[in-house]
Amino acid sequence: MDITNVQHSPMGAHASFTLGHPGPHGGLGLGLAGPAGQSVYVAVEDAPGSGTYHALPFFAADQDDQLARFQGGEEGRPPVPAGPLTAFSADRVEQVLDPVTDRWTVGPLDFAVHSPLGALPEPGAAPDEALRRAVLPAVLAEFTVDNTGGSGPLRAFVGYAGSDPYAGMRAVEGPGFTGIGEGTRTAITTDAPGARTAIGFDIPFILGDGRHPGDGFGLGQTGLLVFEVPPGERRTHRLALCFHTAEYLTAPERCRYLYNRYYPDLEEVAATALAEFDALLADWRRACDALGAAALGEDRAFMLALAIRSYYGSTELLEDAEGRPVWIVNEGEFRMMNTLDLTVDHSFFEARQHPWTLRNVLERQLAHYSYTDRYGISFTHDMGVANVWSPHGRSSYERPGLTDCFSYMTGEQLLNWVLAAAVYAATGDTAWCAAHAPALRACLDSMLARDPGADGVQTVDSDLVAGGAEITTYDSLDTSLGQARSSSYLAVKGWAAYRWLERTLHALGDPEAAAEAGFRAGRAVKALLSSVGPDGTVPALLDEPDGARIIPVVEGLALAHLTGTDVRSEPELTAALRRHLLAVLHSGRCRFPDGGWKLSETSDNSWLSKIYLCQYVARELLGIPDDADMAAADRAHADWLRHPTESRWSWSDQMISGVAAGSRYYPRGVTAVTWLLEDGPR
Amino acid sequence: MDITNVQHSPMGAHASFTLGHPGPHGGLGLGLAGPAGQSVYVAVEDAPGSGTYHALPFFAADQDDQLARFQGGEEGRPPVPAGPLTAFSADRVEQVLDPVTDRWTVGPLDFAVHSPLGALPEPGAAPDEALRRAVLPAVLAEFTVDNTGGSGPLRAFVGYAGSDPYAGMRAVEGPGFTGIGEGTRTAITTDAPGARTAIGFDIPFILGDGRHPGDGFGLGQTGLLVFEVPPGERRTHRLALCFHTAEYLTAPERCRYLYNRYYPDLEEVAATALAEFDALLADWRRACDALGAAALGEDRAFMLALAIRSYYGSTELLEDAEGRPVWIVNEGEFRMMNTLDLTVDHSFFEARQHPWTLRNVLERQLAHYSYTDRYGISFTHDMGVANVWSPHGRSSYERPGLTDCFSYMTGEQLLNWVLAAAVYAATGDTAWCAAHAPALRACLDSMLARDPGADGVQTVDSDLVAGGAEITTYDSLDTSLGQARSSSYLAVKGWAAYRWLERTLHALGDPEAAAEAGFRAGRAVKALLSSVGPDGTVPALLDEPDGARIIPVVEGLALAHLTGTDVRSEPELTAALRRHLLAVLHSGRCRFPDGGWKLSETSDNSWLSKIYLCQYVARELLGIPDDADMAAADRAHADWLRHPTESRWSWSDQMISGVAAGSRYYPRGVTAVTWLLEDGPR
Known part of the structure; x- marks a missing residue:
């Protein structure tokens, strides 16, 4: 057993x-x-x-x-x-x-x-x-x-x-x-x-x-x-x-x-x-049977099953004093409520299984857990912790004056709300988009304002950091993934958001905004392409060409594809990201000795949920073969979840050299549901 | 501090x-x-x-x-x-x-x-x-x-x-x-x-x-x-x-x-x-101020204050589905609900502070937590544990086939219900007694049946013990206090119950029953007096003249006095018990080296709540002087509650050689409220 x-x-x-x-x-x-x-x-x-x-x-x-x-x-x-x-x-x-x-x-x-x-x-x-x-x-x-x-x-x-x-x-x-x-x-x-x-x-x-x-x-x-x-x-x-x-x-x-x-x-x-x-x-x-997980190989089937159960183990369906439903996904052992950087990763699974829960979270986030900084609207990291609601407009997590864990995630959460909304909208609820046109427009304006050079990339920090610096969902990692400014990981997510906003605002009758979104999407691609180094890889931070290399620069492709953007329409971008990924994986820069994926070459801190998503991108969108090397990675990842002692935490996300070190008992592994969308044999 | x-x-x-x-x-x-x-x-x-x-x-x-x-x-x-x-x-x-x-x-x-x-x-x-x-x-x-x-x-x-x-x-x-x-x-x-x-x-x-x-x-x-x-x-x-x-x-x-x-x-x-x-x-x-604890000496005041607070810390005032009040005293760390051998010890305090809670417990006990064995009615040890109600007629504690901890307390609990009812009645609610005349008569009949030799003393065990033996509230002590049959501790409590039933049934118009109660009370005194050994002490078990000596043989005098029986009307009994207590205390048979009281000469297991009650009896009813020796005992008892580590349990009852070993965080210390009834300087 x-x-x-x-x-x-x-x-x-x-x-x-x-x-x-x-x-x-x-x-x-x-x-x-x-x-x-x-x-x-x-x-x-x-x-x-x-x-x-x-x-x-x-x-x-x-x-x-x-x-x-x-x-x-x-x-x-x-x-x-x-x-x-x-x-x-x-x-x-x-x-x-x-x-x-x-x-x-x-x-x-x-x-x-x-x-x-x-x-x-x-x-x-x-x-x-x-x-x-x-x-x-x-x-x-x-x-x-x-x-x-x-x-x-x-x-x-x-x-x-x-x-x-x-x-x-x-x-x-x-x-x-x-x-x-x-x-x-x-x-x-x-x-x-x-x-x-x-x-x-x-x-x-x-x-x-x-x-x-x-x-x-x-x-x-x-x-x-x-x-x-x-x-x-x-x-x-x-x-x-x-x-x-x-x-x-x-x-x-x-x-x-x-x-x-x-x-x-x-x-x-x-x-x-x-x-x-x-x-x-x-x-x-x-x-x-309808889910179709049985078609996956043994290790993938094991991880998906484990992840689905841990996801549901973190969910709460409540009703408020007026009898309105309230959907909460707790953040595993941390128990923060509806952490937005997890919501976007759960969105594929929820959109498939029960899209209304995703909508429920998006609407609460907009109504109570959005705020405005000097650049415009964004969204709080979470809605509270351990069944305690944060004051409206605040998360339990973010505080000023920091450059790492517990700093603000303003730029990333703005993208996460837009992209989670896009995943929801892709289930066919165009009326919902129409009803939220002003919010979508405000989100675009806020994205634009965070890119004052019109490079298609976030280059400023929220004033809320008060001398600190914005971080990303990779909050305990070094700056290769932990820093928001000039992050190539966020640049591709931003491109995906711009492309979706472009089409959506156009359909909602706002051609000017749509055009600006499209323009910035193109600028983002340009910024990414011009950052490619002599070895064909993209730096983690666009303004540090000699800095670290990371896997999640490809992550945004999944969000683009799953929100209706044809990634083949950006052949240069996908080609560059394919070259990047092959280079960092095959050189061992972003691999652990056991073959598992290492999200950043400069850190032993890796996140399984994100690996799953990037594997989907690699195989389905970048044409990287599902070969023995990929199977070896699956075996390594599954073995991380079979650790002699830490496997008591069931599905865990954050792994330091393959050992669960935080984000345990965690819902986020349902990114693996994307594997079921892959075409080839799995 | x-x-x-x-x-x-x-x-x-x-x-x-x-x-x-x-x-x-x-x-x-x-x-x-x-x-x-x-x-x-x-x-x-x-x-x-x-x-x-x-x-x-x-x-x-x-x-x-x-x-x-x-x-x-x-x-x-x-x-x-x-x-x-x-x-x-x-x-x-x-x-x-x-x-x-x-x-x-x-x-x-x-x-x-x-x-x-x-x-x-x-x-x-x-x-x-x-x-x-x-x-x-x-x-x-x-x-x-x-x-x-x-x-x-x-x-x-x-x-x-x-x-x-x-x-x-x-x-x-x-x-x-x-x-x-x-x-x-x-x-x-x-x-x-x-x-x-x-x-x-x-x-x-x-x-x-x-x-x-x-x-x-x-x-x-x-x-x-x-x-x-x-x-x-x-x-x-x-x-x-x-x-x-x-x-x-x-x-x-x-x-x-x-x-x-x-x-x-x-x-x-x-x-x-x-x-x-x-x-x-x-x-x-x-x-x-009205309580008057400030008149007590330092150690007694400390113990009474501590005990009152621990008592209230164990209390629950609930309402049932029909809105009727339900009073529960949890048994400290054990959390058994309304343990009847504690109820009787809380009765003095409750009768003084809020007699209706005592009545509430007595009525629930009679309605749902009484039962009939081959000898007649008795009452369960408790009503459940940790907010789980036991099935009606059952305690969470008692089981068959045992001779010590977890055996039945049938005989003792019968006395406890009668005596707690008597303490309640002494607050002046004669109508309540009248309304419960059939129950009181049933209790008397059950007491009589457990004394087939008409010795005034329980000499048989309930058939529910199924090969085991009935125990007393001293459930983890040796047979000197742990055995119910022929117990001199229960004999004096039984005498107190018979005397109160005698007067009460007489007033309720049942002179025959009253007479039988009075007769058995006299027989109990006779049995006790005839057991006195050459050294003037009473054995713990009336049928073991050479067996252990105990302090709580005097305990029932408190219940008699506080339920309206004039203990001076039994001068031979009180004289015998005075001699007994002076002998075992002054010989050191029932003393620890620190001067604290040792309830049984054959065990290091002592109960503070019972010591408190017996001290009241000694000073107030047996005329034993409140001297330096008594003060040394108080200091020892207070020091037991100031143990370097076990004092984290606040007021605790069961002490093995002065160290709390069970019955911790416990409500029963309010027996010390009897000290406030003493006449002399305290």
Whole structure:
């Protein structure tokens, strides 16, 4: 089996049943910045009546120390007996993962977790019934135990040790189902007849000394659902892993999960998930087939599946005090809300799966999280952090006087809003563009003002930096990618934005503005081409010809192509970027020793989400062959996500020499969805 | 200053602003099993404009490691500069504590925290206005900074580093106030003009490099309220420390905090606390004076103040789905709900302060948490744990087949319910007794059935123990106090219950039952007297004459006296118990080397709450002098609560050789309120 945690996550519930990394590193997490760090038990008796068990290796072997406190301290206590539970060796466990289903098989045990994929209708625009199903805050699982050769009933159990600081474990019950949960927030439930619940301090306490579970004891943080499979049978038990909170989640503006419209509590979530199990699973499997990820090679399929699940694990679908939907993608472990430099990278995925969420974010950003500096409009880095809304017009992140992390991203965020709007518009909503014509025009004017020399490139910093310097989304990298002024990375993104604004403003009846946008697009190309050095590469900073070389100079081509600009109409630019990319990749300047892509030759700090996007550009738009070298890079990138310890963070973005060092448990990997748009074999 | 954490806690909010133990061991905790473990900052600049500060010693000096993740890992980061903040040495800090006010003074800084005491009217039975004020989930503070000799404005700040796993720090603002808070749950607010908020990763980040707070940055878990005191002035800034949750708190029956009737969010709590600051504080100070704790000696006053605050820190005032009030006292770190063997010990305090809460618990216990075994009615150990209600008729604690911790307490809990009802009835509610006459009669019948030999003493175990043995509230002690059958501790409690039932059933027109109760009371006295050994002491177990000796055999006298039984009417019993207590105390059999009381001669496990109650019995009912020996015991007991590390748990009950080993952060110490009933000098 792989050792990477997977975030099995509903859509819009900021929740994950995280599992995959050996040890107590997964569990049912709701609203957390990382894995819940719980022991999860998926266990089967070694033989009928043996009283000893083997489980998937997702738990801690230690005894709970809470028990000792009840018993008056450690003094004079007998030594801890060997527990009745042993982990299956990870190398015996078979695992198969796709964007919906994650399945582990070992011995008589088969455990499959199914997470939602597919329609997420816009509230108010679709039948209520479809929305009700889409926002169900649950994932499903099937727990199969094979006792066909058994001589007596075989016991098996699933469960977890809760970690919420505020509530205890409990039975969660309703008509036709039972389960165990933690307070009002998480639960594992089943409709399997005869399943019983047990709560206690730890596994030896619950199952040791031949004790029978289900005696109603309520102390301790470990909860189990215990099954018995009769001899001669192979039984599949259906499980619903449920999440819920009715609390007002955000402040100071109060929003709560929209699912509260349909599900007042965990019990209602469980009842629905179990009653509609077959239909939900069929829908999700159909959506998985429609996505087409199975056509990808093994490493790419693994990374895309992981990325999709981590993306949904970071999403929140709320409603405000007036009942209007509010879509938030949390920034993984950092939990900043709708970080705009991530929004643009999520835009391809959202435009494909549920474009209204992208529109929802764009409109909130424009209404509340835009501002005007001396050059014109731009957009804040984020809308707040950890369910705290920033004051309107401010991000939680940006502050003056800096030249690196936490400085302003004014120029880049202006481009990001325009390009994310362009991706949204490409889904066909021309009326939305028309309604936002003044904003688009203001964005163009602001872009123009940041290019006072009319070079097609941002050459000034916002006055908000107050003696510092603007940065880009690569905020912890050196100036090769971290500096906004004269950045070739931003120049190509700017060109893509100008080209889209050119066509769009023309269609909206503003030919003068369109012409200026077109002119600046041409100037940007010229600036880029004239920067090409003797070795055929483009410098990271256009005004530093001998400076570093970077991969993401090509990134903007993806945004151009996916917003309707024919990149073949700029053959000189694409030819130059092709030469650049081949040169930096083949010389090893932008490669790690393992073959993975190194975004900047001067830094060991690389971002997987951006690598994915640039790989798409390389293969689909620059004709770089999808060869063994590319496959070696895929293997390296996938291996970064299989790091011996850091893979507990599931999908992570920022890698220092291949080790996740920040931006962990992160949504941004869905840039890999662009791979599904490629023509050739993958 | 003392080093003991104090739970500065509202009434019924299961919340504490805990402070006093040096290091990051206090903070704003809502719904927790122990101190929040936060850094709390109460700081003043060393000199006007110096940029360096000293603070009360309640914070961690380490830098926050979250910052490193934003900056792309630890690699290549500059070393951490020495922070601008230093702790005042604890031995320079003056502290004065009473049941309402806890005040620290050092240099130019004076910080006083005021917690509620006084009226807690019954919902529905009192004007809404009084209830609204009583349930306000806040404590108040005054932060005084003396800059009378200053040459320029002197900066000062208060703040904390939040620890909620789900939400970030934020500004909490409203008309006339500002503050910093964590999500929707906790906040420190002020109405001081000119106060500004600042949020960041840690103190060096916020205040280092001459940075100015208040720039709107939102990342990091540290939030500060920053004040400036002009030269020549000494200013007192008012603070409200606020708690709130709108979540349905309990499951499966849904209850939420009753304060939601009046306060929908933190902002409303802060607005009320600050607007009514003077009136609230005056009320609380009046209630403190009325309590009369100032008449106690230093050690007793310290322990009573600490105990009262820890009691309120464990209380929850909820309302159910029909709006009926639900009073819960959580069992400290164990969080069992309304543990009945604690209820009886809280009964003296509740009967004095707000008898309706005692009635509320008694009625819920009778309606939902009573059961019938083969001998008759009894009551469950608790009603659930950590906001999870146990199934009706079950506790979270009791299970069959055991002889110690987690076994059934059937016999003891039967007595506890009767005696707590008796304490409630002694407040004058005879109608309540009349309405519950059938229950009282059932209780008597059940007591009689557990005494098949008509010895006045429980001699059988409930059939629910299924091969095990019943235990007492001393569940982690050896059989001297842990065994229920033939327990002399329970025999005296039983006698107290029989005497009260005798009078009460007589008044209710059931002379036969009354007579039988009186008969058994006499038999109990006889059994006790006939057990007295040659040395004048009573054995812990009546059927083990050579067994251990214990102090709590006298405990039941308190319950008898406080429920209207004239203990002087049993001169032989009181004389015997006086001889017993003098013998075991003066022989050192029931003393620790430090002079503290040792409840059982065969165990180092002692319970402070019970010691307090037995001290009351000794002095007030057995005429044992309040001499230097008694004062030495007080000093020892107070020192147990001043342990170098374990005093972070504030008031704790279960002490092994004077070190808190369980039952920490605990409500039960309010048995010390009986000291205020003593006649002599204290």
